[in-house]
Amino acid sequence: MSEAIEGEAFAPRLLRWFDRHGRHDLPWQHPREAYRVWISEVMLQQTQVATVIPYFERFMARFADVRSLAQAPIDEVLRHWAGLGYYARARNLHRAAQAIVERHGGTFPADLDAVQALPGVGRSTAGAILAQAHGQRHAILDGNVRRVLARHAGIEGWPGLPRVQSRLWDVARSHLPHARLADYTQALMDLGNAVCRARAPLCEVCPVRSDCVARRQARVNQIPSARPARERPQRRSRVLLVVDPRGEVLLQRRAPSGIWGGLWCPPLVAEDEDLDAACRNAGADSRSARPLAPLRHAFTHFDLVLEPLRVHQGRPEAITDRDPASHAWIKLSSPDSWPGLPAPIRKLLLEGIDPPQTDLPLPPCPAPSIASSSAAKPKGSTARPTRARSDNASSKASPRKPGKAGSSTRRG
Numbered sequence: 001m002s003e004a005i006e007g008e009a010f011a012p013r014l015l016r017w018f019d020r021h022g023r024h025d026l027p028w029q030h031p032r033e034a035y036r037v038w039i040s041e042v043m044l045q046q047t048q049v050a051t052v053i054p055y056f057e058r059f060m061a062r063f064a065d066v067r068s069l070a071q072a073p074i075d076e077v078l079r080h081w082a083g084l085g086y087y088a089r090a091r092n093l094h095r096a097a098q099a100i101v102e103r104h105g106g107t108f109p110a111d112l113d114a115v116q117a118l119p120g121v122g123r124s125t126a127g128a129i130l131a132q133a134h135g136q137r138h139a140i141l142d143g144n145v146r147r148v149l150a151r152h153a154g155i156e157g158w159p160g161l162p163r164v165q166s167r168l169w170d171v172a173r174s175h176l177p178h179a180r181l182a183d184y185t186q187a188l189m190d191l192g193n194a195v196c197r198a199r200a201p202l203c204e205v206c207p208v209r210s211d212c213v214a215r216r217q218a219r220v221n222q223i224p225s226a227r228p229a230r231e232r233p234q235r236r237s238r239v240l241l242v243v244d245p246r247g248e249v250l251l252q253r254r255a256p257s258g259i260w261g262g263l264w265c266p267p268l269v270a271e272d273e274d275l276d277a278a279c280r281n282a283g284a285d286s287r288s289a290r291p292l293a294p295l296r297h298a299f300t301h302f303d304l305v306l307e308p309l310r311v312h313q314g315r316p317e318a319i320t321d322r323d324p325a326s327h328a329w330i331k332l333s334s335p336d337s338w339p340g341l342p343a344p345i346r347k348l349l350l351e352g353i354d355p356p357q358t359d360l361p362l363p364p365c366p367a368p369s370i371a372s373s374s375a376a377k378p379k380g381s382t383a384r385p386t387r388a389r390s391d392n393a394s395s396k397a398s399p400r401k402p403g404k405a406g407s408s409t410r411r412g
Contacts, residue, residue: 010152010208011177011184017207018187021194023049027056032182034108034133035066041125042089045142046300049193055084067106070097078262078340085343086300087261092120110134131185139172140185141165144192149175150224151196154213158225233302238275239348240267241292242284244313248329249349250282251339259299260342264328275309284311297344308348 026049028040039059043052059080063069069077074094081090096118100108108129109115115126124145127138141149146159149171157164177184195202203215214223242250251264269278279286292308330338335350 009177010175013207014187014191015177015180015184018183018190022183022187022190027053027060029186032132034110034129036060037129037133038108038121038125039063039093041128042093042120043084045089045125046086047084051084055081065106066097066100066108069094070101070106074262075339080340082263082340082346083343087263087342088257089120091256091262095119096121108133110136112136112138128185131181133182135179135181137176137178137181139169139176140188141168141172142189144196145172145188147198147224148188148192148196151201151214151220152208152212154217154219154223156223156225158227160227164224234305235302236271236305236307238269238278239265239306239308239345240269240278240282240284241308241310241348242266242282242313243310244329247332249332250313251328251330251341253326259304260345262340263342264339265342265345279311282311283313285313286311288312292348295344295348297342306344306348 026040028036040052040056043056043059062080063072063077072094074091077090077094078087081087084090099118100106103109104114109118110130110133112126112130115121115129116123121129124139124141128140128142130136131138131140143159146165146168149155149168150159150164153167153171155164155167155171159165159168191206191208195206201220203209203212203220206212206215209215214220240250244250249266252267254260254263254265256262267278267282269275275289276286279289289309289311292310295306295308297304297306328339330349332349335346338346338349341349
């Protein structure tokens with residue numbers, strides 16, 4: 001790589017490096033349309049590129065444009081998102097697609113204010129979409145870019161602080177070129193990913209090393225400052241794996257907000273909730289509870305320890321007449337037909353439950369209904385709704401107990 005010209009601006013050096021070393025074959029670059037860039041930008045929040053690529057390709061194969069996303073049942077959107085985490089992103093994508101159809105005739109807007117008005121789209125994401133899709137002159141400030149600019153300009157402090165972030169936005173705008181905005185935006189993100197890394201940065205091959213303040217001061221490992229330390233809380237929740245004689249497992253839809261919002265999950269019982277009551281509400285016999293190996297799952301702000309309990313269905317009448325949009329049974333033997341499940345729950349169901357010990361014949365299952373009454377059912381699903389009331393069942397269904405809900409950096 002040739003040495004930088006003395007006094008040369010930041011952007012030309014970065015673009016020259018990008019032409020030789022940047023990423024030019026990412027799937028959202030071909031074609032680089034606003035809708036595709038938008039989906040990729042949202043997926044890349046808190047998620048590495050290598051992880052995102054297969055999800056992006058599957059998502060685009062199903063939801064090829066704004067209208068197809070807006071018209072899809074939220075269940076199907078969440079099912080295609082399952083495993084990426086931070087499920088509020090998927091719910092916001094769905095809401096934003098519907099807003100684009102209603103407000104902009106199904107065409108992704110090309111105005112910064114209009115893009116920022118969409119659910120789940122902030123200032124940096126909006127700038128990244130318009131710079132890459134339309135070549136508009138907007139700055140970005142994702143996690144990698146904050147690190148690059150903080151080191152180069154010698155801006156101390158944690159980038160999450162408003163005063164530090166304000167200075168970084170000023171620097172980001174000052175470096176913007178007047179041409180090749182799409183390439184420049186990608187180049188900044190690539191530099192942070194491949195060279196100006198959080199740990200073990202490759203300063204000797206950095207195209208802007210000659211005037212990097214952190215490098216000159218030998219403070220690359222101190223700038224930017226780390227987030228202030230805080231105690232990481234731990235929560236525990238029991239997972240009721242209610243198994244019927246056919247080997248099917250009961251699922252409930254999670255509340256729209258909070259952790260795993262809108263996804264399907266076995267009943268969760270928090271530490272402070274009555275296990276016997278929860279089992280009765282799920283039609284299970286608490287005396288049959290058998291603990292399985294616990295799982296630990298890390299969220300952004302806390303760790304969740306899941307304690308699975310396999311319990312047998314004991315009182316089917318307790319869960320009859322439930323709304324099929326909120327309760328369903330799934331076959332353990334048909335994982336391809338399962339609705340959207342949180343990744344640790346899917347792993348648990350795949351690996352953590354013994355196969356059913358029964359010789360009962362398996363009659364054909366009734367058609368499933370795991371989406372809202374107005375939504376189309378995913379093709380090929382074998383999940384089934386909760387059973388119809390038996391002749392001798394109680395005349396009053398048990399009330400539904402809602403589960404508890406609890407709970408942008410990117411570019412790997």
